[in-house]
Amino acid sequence: MSLLSVDYIKCNLCQKCVEACPFAAIDVIDDKIEFNEACKVCKICIKQCPEGAISLAETNQKSVNKDEYTGVLVFAEQVEGEVHPVTYELIGKGKELADKLGQDVNAVLIGHGFDKQAENILGYGVNNVYVYDQPELAHYRVEPYAAVLEDCIQKFKPTIILVGATSIGRSLAPRISTRFKTGLTADCTVLDVKENTDLIQIRPAFGGNIMAQIITPKHRPQMATVRYKVMTAPAEVENPTGKIVICSVDGSKLSSGVSVLQVTKKPQVDSIVDADVIIAAGRGVREEKDMKMLFELAELLNGKLAVTRPLIENGWGSYHQQIGLSGRSVRPKLIITVGISGSVQFVAGMKNAECIFAINSDPTASIFNVAHYGIVGDLYEVLPRLIEQVKEGGTIDAL
Amino acid sequence: MDILVCIKQVPETNEVEVDEKTGVLKRDGIDSKMNPYDLYAIETALQLKEEQGGRVTVLTMGPPQAEEIIREGFMMGADAGYILSDRRFAGADTLATGYTLASGVKKIGEFDLLICGMQTTDGDTAQVGPAIAEILQIPHVAYVNKIEGVTETNLTVQKDMADSIERVEVSFPALITVTKEVNQPRLPSFKRKLETRDWEIKMLTLDDFADRKEEHYGLKGSPTQVERIFPPESNVEKTTWEGSGEELAGLIYNKLKEMKFV
Structure with missing residues (x-):
């Protein structure tokens, strides 16, 4: 019994598949290619086999009637009445997908004591906002929220559901996908849709340096979560034409084994480890007072200021700001290194950053080996102008 | 109290890379280890057991080699361990994985509390814990970063909500997923290693489950497909x-703007 089947007449035991398999899932047993439990069905062996001897076994899943499901539904997350901004980004993407299909994009808002939240969501151009405003929904608790979302899905039968990959979204979405026995793809970075309404979901897979394109070909609704700041929020429309639809579920369905005792706002923690954006200062910074400039840039980009070890030794920063083998490892979305040559020890602590900008006047500095964007220039020439530009906003053309 | 911890064996390194020329995944670092978040889940269980008494069972789905992480669980202090291993489980997405683990839990027995790490380092979905809770029809609390108190009937925890911390009480049976803030996991003990060396690890296959329909497991039970x-x-x-x-x-600014950092 295997998911992949081998045509043993074609197979000449060249073992290219064994070598190609990244999961060590293929063995040769009794002169036969066999797949073991480690197989992730990545299909690389199928491509690698020069004889075309490997094929995917049919799963014979029955398909739902896809025509019964239409439109994109966005889960409008709110905490204490505040709508999470990922909601608007999902609406932006949802509209794009819905337009391609010629269908609607709708939002579902779950909570208690709403004021203008639904109107605000309409302002982003959704066709309907389904509002469930009931006292049991004041705080996020998984069973009542799941019961409401289930009700909404059964009433409106969306083909696609988008949920923010927040702590609430990542807790609620798998509950719902499991309830409907349908597919859910986490942390999608790209979403598109086929003519047959299949959602194309792309995400990093098998550990991060590889992307996988995932579909849910036979089940509906198709569900995906997306992190905040991955998609783009649409501009607000001038005269929203969408409707607010008040919905409710029977209170008996809203019981929960969870009670929320207290909600406390988190104190701002000044940690570089969790920062999405980091400005890192190195020995190219000549004087301590110049650190202000870097700090200002960090503030403007909602980031944190970090330093290299020599600056710690100068006393220009504290240990918890140090990046490198002897300091912290960071993996921000963006790091701008300023006046850092890029020692191996430093690079080890930051090379996994998603996007690396390096500003250094020495074109041979080793930091340029890891930087995605290498800026060969004097930080004292570049930074003041960059800070000015960020403050002004706008776009600079023709560069 | 009876606690079950779901654990997973993951690759030692995340540096799986694609060879650009051949499109083949480089298979460096296929050494494996316990998913790091699961260590926190086991530690949470052990501390609760120390306070309330009871048993800690560790459960994994994977190849027979997953025995290594079950043994590691024993060395930390777990009392029993199970591996769900069957080729028919292969190719499972999060739904099929959740279903398989939940089927295993039902087979093994009744538990007051199930604990999972908040996510695995190879899949990073954080979906399997909530999926298990859904199938077992019990409440779950995700991203628990502090255990405040436990009684025979319920647990009081703090959970991380990104911008806020919530104190939450959940009644048993329930499932929680824990973050790395929840505790400091103990190291496996050499003494325990000697004591538990001969302990049996129970292997379960599809044939042991109440639901033996193949289409609910592995690739066949997975709505998502990698294209x-x-x-x-x-x-x-x-x-x-x-x-x-x-x-x-100007160049930096435009690029930052394009990437939505400004």
Whole structure:
């Protein structure tokens, strides 16, 4: 019994598949290619086999009637009445997908004591906002929220559901996908849709340096979560034409084994480890007072200021700001290194950053080996102008 | 109290890379280890057991080699361990994985509390814990970062909500997923290693489950399908800019704006 089947007449035991398999899932047993439990069905062996001897076994899943499901539904997350901004980004993407299909994009808002939240969501151009405003929904608790979302899905039968990959979204979405026995793809970075309404979901897979394109070909609704700041929020429309639809579920369905005792706002923690954006200062910074400039840039980009070890030794920063083998490892979305040559020890602590900008006047500095964007220039020439530009906003053309 | 911890064996390194020329995944670092978040889950269980008494069972789905992480669980202090191993489980997405683990739990017995790490380092979905809770029809609390108190009937925890911390009480039976803030996991003990060396690890297959329908497990039970895999587009493309301070500032600014950092 295997998911992949081998045509043993074609197979000449060249073992290219064994070598190609990244999961060590293929063995040769009794002169036969066999797949073991480690197989992730990545299909690389199928491509690698020069004889075309490997094929995917049919799963014979029955398909739902896809025509019964239409439109994109966005889960409008709110905490204490505040709508999470990922909601608007999902609406932006949802509209794009819905337009391609010629269908609607709708939002579902779950909570208690709403004021203008639904109107605000309409302002982003959704066709309907389904509002469930009931006292049991004041705080996020998984069973009542799941019961409401289930009700909404059964009433409106969306083909696609988008949920923010927040702590609430990542807790609620798998509950719902499991309830409907349908597919859910986490942390999608790209979403598109086929003519047959299949959602194309792309995400990093098998550990991060590889992307996988995932579909849910036979089940509906198709569900995906997306992190905040991955998609783009649409501009607000001038005269929203969408409707607010008040919905409710029977209170008996809203019981929960969870009670929320207290909600406390988190104190701002000044940690570089969790920062999405980091400005890192190195020995190219000549004087301590110049650190202000870097700090200002960090503030403007909602980031944190970090330093290299020599600056710690100068006393220009504290240990918890140090990046490198002897300091912290960071993996921000963006790091701008300023006046850092890029020692191996430093690079080890930051090379996994998603996007690396390096500003250094020495074109041979080793930091340029890891930087995605290498800026060969004097930080004292570049930074003041960059800070000015960020403050002004706008776009600079023709560069 | 009876606690079950779901654990997973993951690759030692995340540095799986695609060879750009051949499109083949490089198989460096296929050494495996316990998913790091699961250590916190086991520690949470052990501390609760120390306070309330009871048993800690560790459960994993995977190949027979997953025995290593079950033994590691024993060395930390777990009392029993199970592996769900069957080729028919292969190719499972999060739904099929959740279903398989939940089927295993039902087979093994009744538990007051199930604990999972908040996510695995190879899949990073954080979906399997909530999926298990759904199938077992019990409440769950995700991203628990502090255990405040436990009684025979319920647990009081703090959970991380990104911008806020919530104190929450959940009644048993329930499932929680824990973050790395919840505790400091103990190291496996050599003494325990000797004591538990001969302990049996129970292997369960599809044939042991109440639901033996193959279409609920593995690839057949997975609504999602991987259509293709490919290297990320931004595979260390290097761009170098030279010019005046003003030009460089402009280039950086435009790029930051394009990437939505400003």
